[in-house]
Amino acid sequence: MSTSTLYTTEATSTGDGRNGHVRTTDGIFEAALSVPKEMGGPGGEKTNPEQLFASGYAACFHNGLRLIAADQKTPVGDSTVTAEVSLLAIEDGRFSLAVGLTAHLPGLDQATADQLVQATHKVCPYSNSTRGNIEVTLKATV
Helix, strand or coil: CCCCCCCCCCEEEECCHHHCEEEECCCCCEEEECCCHHHCCCCCCCECHHHHHHHHHHHHHHHHHHHHHHHCCCCCCCCEEEEEEEEEEEECCEEEEEEEEEEECCCCCHHHHHHHHHHHHHHCHHHHHHCCCCEEEEEEEC
């Protein structure tokens, strides 16, 4: 398999990990982090790694969906993609993630919506990177 790098970015975590701070080296993105209350942390108006992953996956999948739909000449103007990311305690002090992706494609029939979501899952970089490593469930709504 031949690969070529299209883009590389870099972010650095400082402070106390999940209760720390992240910043990209170009300074475009930075955020304070906190452990969610559901996990025994302070929560509050700060983000966490699962929210960041969910945001990236949703945006990337949505972009792929729109590209595939355009290629198939299928209008998806009011489409949305929601990524639900769960942090799982699996065993022996180890953790994993699970993702549920829901694409809302109003105006399409269910079969077309399902086909677009499946096709997107085959090309999305997040889907390709997680395939076989974490559980990803797909759902299309119309």
